[in-house]
Amino acid sequence: xxxxxxxxxxxxxxxxxxxxxxxxxxxxxxxxxxxxxxxxxxxxxxxxxxxxxxxxxxxxxxxxxxxxxxxxxxxxxxxxxxxxxxxxxxxxxxxxxxxxxxxxxxxxxxxxxxxxxxxxxxxxxxxxxxxxxxxxxxxxxxxxxxxxxxxxxxxxxxxxxxxxxxxxxxxxxxxxxxxxxxxxxxxxxxxxxxxxxxxxxxxxxxxxxxxxxxxxxxxxxxxxxxxxxxxxxxxxxxxxxxxxxxxxxxxxxxxxxxx
Amino acid sequence: xxxxxxxxxxxxxxxxxxxxxxxxxxxxxxxxxxxxxxxxxxxxxxxxxxxxxxxxxxxxxxxxxxxxxxxxxxxxxxxxxxxxxxxxxxxxxxxxxxxxxxxxxxxxxxxxxxxxxxxxxxxxxxxxxxxxxxxxxxxxxxxxxxxxxxxxxxxxxxxxxxxxxxxxxxxxxxxxxxxxxxxxxxxxxxxxxxxxxxxxxxxxxxxxxxxxxxxxxxxxxxxxxxxxxxxxxxxxxxxxxxxxxxxxxxxxxxxxxxxxxxxxxxxxxxxxxxxxxxxxxxxxxxxxxxxxxxxxxxxxxxxxxxxxxxxxxxxxxxxxxxxxxxxxxxxxxxxxxxxxxxxxxxxxxxxxxxxxxxxxxxxxxxxxxxxxxxxxxxxxxxxxxxxxxxxxxxxxxxxxxxxxxxxxxxxxxxxxxxxxxxxxxxxxxxxxxxxxxxxxxxxxxxxxxxxxxxxxxxxxxxxxxxxxxxxxxxxxxxxxxxxxxxxxxxxxxxxxxxxxxxxxxxxxxxxxxxxxxxxxxxxxxxxxxxxxxxxxxxxxxxxxxxxxxxxxxxxxxxxxxxxxxxxxxxxxxxxxxxxxxxxxxxxxxxxxxxxxxxx
Numbered sequence: 001x002x003x004x005x006x007x008x009x010x011x012x013x014x015x016x017x018x019x020x021x022x023x024x025x026x027x028x029x030x031x032x033x034x035x036x037x038x039x040x041x042x043x044x045x046x047x048x049x050x051x052x053x054x055x056x057x058x059x060x061x062x063x064x065x066x067x068x069x070x071x072x073x074x075x076x077x078x079x080x081x082x083x084x085x086x087x088x089x090x091x092x093x094x095x096x097x098x099x100x101x102x103x104x105x106x107x108x109x110x111x112x113x114x115x116x117x118x119x120x121x122x123x124x125x126x127x128x129x130x131x132x133x134x135x136x137x138x139x140x141x142x143x144x145x146x147x148x149x150x151x152x153x154x155x156x157x158x159x160x161x162x163x164x165x166x167x168x169x170x171x172x173x174x175x176x177x178x179x180x181x182x183x184x185x186x187x188x189x190x191x192x193x194x195x196x197x198x199x200x201x202x203x204x205x206x207x208x209x210x211x212x213x214x215x216x217x218x219x220x221x222x223x224x225x226x227x228x229x230x231x232x233x234x235x236x237x238x239x240x241x242x243x244x245x246x247x248x249x250x251x252x253x254x255x256x257x258x259x
Numbered sequence: 260x261x262x263x264x265x266x267x268x269x270x271x272x273x274x275x276x277x278x279x280x281x282x283x284x285x286x287x288x289x290x291x292x293x294x295x296x297x298x299x300x301x302x303x304x305x306x307x308x309x310x311x312x313x314x315x316x317x318x319x320x321x322x323x324x325x326x327x328x329x330x331x332x333x334x335x336x337x338x339x340x341x342x343x344x345x346x347x348x349x350x351x352x353x354x355x356x357x358x359x360x361x362x363x364x365x366x367x368x369x370x371x372x373x374x375x376x377x378x379x380x381x382x383x384x385x386x387x388x389x390x391x392x393x394x395x396x397x398x399x400x401x402x403x404x405x406x407x408x409x410x411x412x413x414x415x416x417x418x419x420x421x422x423x424x425x426x427x428x429x430x431x432x433x434x435x436x437x438x439x440x441x442x443x444x445x446x447x448x449x450x451x452x453x454x455x456x457x458x459x460x461x462x463x464x465x466x467x468x469x470x471x472x473x474x475x476x477x478x479x480x481x482x483x484x485x486x487x488x489x490x491x492x493x494x495x496x497x498x499x500x501x502x503x504x505x506x507x508x509x510x511x512x513x514x515x516x517x518x519x520x521x522x523x524x525x526x527x528x529x530x531x532x533x534x535x536x537x538x539x540x541x542x543x544x545x546x547x548x549x550x551x552x553x554x555x556x557x558x559x560x561x562x563x564x565x566x567x568x569x570x571x572x573x574x575x576x577x578x579x580x581x582x583x584x585x586x587x588x589x590x591x592x593x594x595x596x597x598x599x600x601x602x603x604x605x606x607x608x609x610x611x612x613x614x615x616x617x618x619x620x621x622x623x624x625x626x627x628x629x630x631x632x633x634x635x636x637x638x639x640x641x642x643x644x645x646x647x648x649x650x651x652x653x654x655x656x657x658x659x660x661x662x663x664x665x666x667x668x669x670x671x672x673x674x675x676x677x678x679x680x681x682x683x684x685x686x687x688x689x690x691x692x693x694x695x696x697x698x699x700x701x702x703x704x705x706x707x708x709x710x711x712x713x714x715x716x717x718x719x720x721x722x723x724x725x726x727x728x729x730x731x732x733x734x735x736x737x738x739x740x741x742x743x744x745x746x747x748x749x750x751x752x753x754x755x756x757x758x759x760x761x762x763x764x765x766x767x768x769x770x771x772x773x774x775x776x777x778x779x780x781x782x783x784x785x786x787x788x789x790x791x792x793x794x795x796x797x798x799x800x801x802x803x804x805x806x807x808x809x810x811x812x813x814x815x816x817x818x819x820x821x822x823x824x825x826x827x828x829x830x831x832x833x834x835x836x837x838x839x840x841x842x843x844x845x846x847x848x849x850x851x852x853x854x855x856x857x858x
Contacts, residue, residue, distance in 0.1 A: 039697060067700065076691050106689050141701065
């Protein structure tokens with residue numbers, strides 16, 4: 001009991017200490033008005049067919065706030081400007097934040113169909129998407145929230161189990177433990193993926209994929225605007241890339257953008 | 260010694276000669292397998308490095324309009340009459356993307372600080388249709404029967420793949436008829452045809468097209484990629500036998516293949532709109548020739564009986580668009596529509612569509628009734644005018660009903676056959692998102708992370724706390740010594756109350772007995788012993804073993820001795836002395852509790 005009292009005291013002190021570290025609320029609200037007006041002005045420009053101005057305004061709004069819908073709108077503006085690579089890039093960025101937004105899914109699919117390079121993905125990619133469906137269905141915030149809810153329920157039931165050791169509770173906890181570890185692994189993978197440079201899109205009209213970094217290497221094949229790739233390494237101004245069908249090579253970073 | 264060293268120097272010198280010669284003779288040569296080709300061909304570029312066996316792969320500059328792919332290398336080392344030579348050959352496949360004169364620039368290697376370059380090579384890429392000299396061995400041609408049709412008028416699209424040579428792995432990438440309704444015109448046909456004195460094996464695919472838009476429409480080219488099988492020239496077999504000759508020349512090992520890509524030419528079609536002048540009301544865009552036939556199952560029937568009227572619309576029109584409305588003067592019958600059925604028939608190079616409408620007619624009155632003629636308007640492109648196909652009127656004799664019957668209207672299943680797949684006429688992205696929540700910042704802030712960490716740790720922490728508390732409780736419940744130790748002071752105080760009661764009664768021996776028992780049992784509980792039988796000396800020894808010494812122990816020993824002498828020695832004491840003993844006992848218990856808490 002003496003030990004428990006000490007632990008609870010320590011936990012409360014830790015909570016208070018963490019809450020004190022929260023950034024002040026005033027600082028959050030300060031740029032709200034600017035972003036608002038920029039957003040609506042960008043929408044007016046888009047509807048008036050002034051896509052370049054709209055894109056600039058969405059870009060400036062994104063400097064202040066990061067939001068999936070802003071990336072989606074920016075992608076639309078670039079699509080209308082026939083900049084397929086930049087459109088796809090922003091749709092992919094939006095997908096990380098609003099993965100279930102139906103308009104985005106539709107526009108992303110359309111933009112991919114418009115891309116010149118047909119890259120067949122390996123068979124297991126689709127299977128992976130079906131098995132780990134939740135990973136592709138939720139954004140990072142949602143995954144973390146779901147994980148914390150399961151974390152709470154799991155330990156709550158574990159607490160009850162100390163006093164009421166029933167079979168039903170035991171099996172429920174086994175199921176929850178599976179969900180718990182799956183979600184935990186998903187959260188860690190997502191945090192890792194978003195913190196590292198892992199994917200990119202070709203934004204140049206055409207880009208040569210070479211056998212090594214440096215222009216003296218042989219051109220293996222060429223990629224066109226909108227081609228998506230995985231980044232496997234970086235050396236000076238060059239990306240080592242791998243396509244969904246397994247083709248590998250090096251491209252200059254000036255013709256591509258990281259998602 | 261001098262002679263020996265001279266010989267050694269001479270030997271080393273001789274060894275070094277080939278190396279010097281080798282460095283001096285490194286050459287880079289470029290060659291092509293042909294200097295003239297079409298956009299359907301591939302060209303093999305060979306870059307040979309002579310005079311060295313250790314060199315990086317030559318660097319080839321990229322050329323606009325050409326796709327150059329590395330296909331492998333081979334090396335060769337020869338010693339002829341003591342002279343050695345080496346050669347590494349790098350092969351590249353050039354896929355032309357357009358016509359024109361090209362020059363593959365200088366390939367180079369960096370060898371021992373020197374840049375060794377090859378001479379550039381030139382070649383010409385012709386359009387596939389400009390292919391010179393001899394007749395083409397392969398062709399892919401697309402054509403339509405009419406390049407200026409009306410909207411929704413049937414035209415015939417023909418794609419012919421002709422070949423004079425054997426091909427394998429032919430792969431057709433058909434044209435996208437995105438602005439047309441299409442109907443298949445049977446399976447692909449294969450036949451032989453003589454063109455320009457050469458016999459071609461032709462595979463033909465036909466489709467009926469109905470333009471779904473007006474104006475200038477383009478049918479994009481179809482593409483076929485295939486491998487042409489090149490038979491090697493007949494060589495005499497090693498067995499000098501004709502039979503083996505045939506075997507060697509026909510075996511798959513004697514064949515080489517060459518990849519060919521054929522594209523048909525794009526076809527421009529100018530679709531005329533249907534004229535507005537004379538367009539009938541409720542006109543469905545049926546363009547072509549149309550006929551309407553009727554048939555009735557019964558000529559005589561009773562009121563309330565039903566007869567089936569069959570209307571057959573046939574023509575070279577886009578039949579799925581055909582709709583039939585009942586004449587306004589068909590009022591003497593109740594009409595129940597059945598699902599129309601559609602048949603697509605092939606008549607020569609034309610698609611004939613047939614749509615059969617069936618209607619159940621139930622006469623509502625007796626007498627001679629007439630089913631008036633049904634009409635369906637269409638546009639005839641030959642005369643460029645609107646026409647109307649009519650059915651014949653039918654006369655029926657209706658007799659009165661023998662028993663009046665009530666008709667119940669029934670819901671018929673949906674008219675499925677009228678429906679057709681949606682034709683996509685244009686594509687665009689979906690609009691921008693305009694709701695204000697698009698400006699909310701969705702980035703995770705440092706505070707969010709801290710809350711997440713807390714929310715993650717807290718339930719686990721609470722669980723561990725609960726778990727450890729429960730463990731302690733269970734342990735205490737199981738271990739009697741801990742329980743005795745824990746409850747010793749409480750129990751002693753309650754026993755002391757019994758001693759106090761004995762004192763109040765004036766029963767001094769009982770008082771001393773109670774005090775003695777309280778102290779001994781307290782010590783017994785605290786030290787996990789049987790306390791009742793302890794002597795003051797044993798108490799001192801046990802407390803000494805437990806690490807307790809000093810005045811308090813002496814005091815306790817004296818108290819116990821006093822209790823024993825008053826209890827058994829019939830020594831009478833004053834009441835005040837008893838009270839002092841009671842106080843001392845309480846004081847000693849309090850002090851012992853403090854000292855023994857953590858023992």
